[in-house]
Amino acid sequence: MPKDWKSLNQKYFMNTTKRQPLTIVKGKDVYAWDDAGKKYLDFVGGWAVSSLGHASPVMQRALQKQASELIIASNQYYTIPQIQLAETLVKMTGLSKVFFTNSGAESNEGAFKLARKYGKEKLGGAYEIISTLNSFHGRTLATVAASGQEAYQKPFRPLPVGFINVPYDDIAAIKKATNKKTCAIIVELIQGEGGVHVPSAGYAKQLRDWCDKNNILLILDEIQTGFGRLGKMFGYEQFGIRPDIITFAKGMGGGFPIGAFLCNEKADVFAPGDHGTTYGGSPLACAVSIAVVQEITGKKLDANAASVGKHLTAGLERLRKKYKFIKEVRGMGLLLAMEFTSDISWAIVTEANKAGILLNPVKPNAVRMMPPLILTKEQADEGVALLDKALAAYSKNLKD
């Protein structure tokens, strides 16, 4: 008999997360198992993290090798995996410099500090950062201030000053909010946690042009969209622009906590003492990330995300035509969402759990899918069949 983990969690863990009633104990490739031995096709992937799938042998080898040599030495010293990963990322992005972190929020915090320093040095003290409504940039105070979501901000006001939230996919709103105090704009090119929203054609280029015209920095938050998720190694390649600063985490470690922010020459304004970290860029984290990045490039998992994502979208579209309560299927690569005509995402996810597929109820009226980049077309078909089963069960419950 499995233990009552739910009650123990309630007793000991802070009440921050509305969890699904499943205790996941094991994973292999695109599948996960709960403590009762039930198998699930995992379309959550640790929230767009498990790029190589669960229990990846590539990651295991890198972890074991590096753990037996050197786990940490502190950033007081040069360490080889850190320099190698820095070189890899700089060459891949064409940006100039990198700083390693442990999470997405930390990457954005670092980017904000860099943008503020740029504002101080190059724009006469400008410090405001424009971000978009419905965005998600993390859970620290500054990243909450940047995330334009009332529910996340309200309990914590007053928030750090200098963050202006304007409507997404609205260049006129960005222009209106820009003033002498503006040092940067931060956007997710596709809003992930906000419900997988793809902007209209031209938005990204307009943002780039506006930043250039005003000499302000364009920060792209690619924490969710980077490292193959959208069908290209980096999301910005899908939009034909380049950032001044880019932030990463999630998929770059495949499940091992590591993040980064990179900047171009123009934004390279940090001086010794401006920023630092104990764990960020540890040999262990960097060795794993190198292995993950090499596997994504070597196996062309970004291209796989593009083609399997297209195949999966076609399957989801068939379901949309079959079930009237599905309003829209949207996304890019293997970052997809299905929006419903009403707030039924929890009920759908409950049925999906029963059917054997894990989904993320990203909004009350939408579910998000972000499976490992190794997903095959056959496994995508399996997902569509399981989802069909869940949707049919939901429809049947409605009628009964």
Ligand SMILES: Cc1ncc(COP(=O)(O)O)c(C=O)c1O
């Ligand atoms: C676009 C984006 N930015 C930032 C974050 C925050 O990352 P973390 O939870 O690692 O701090 C997330 C997490 O979902 C994200 O999707």
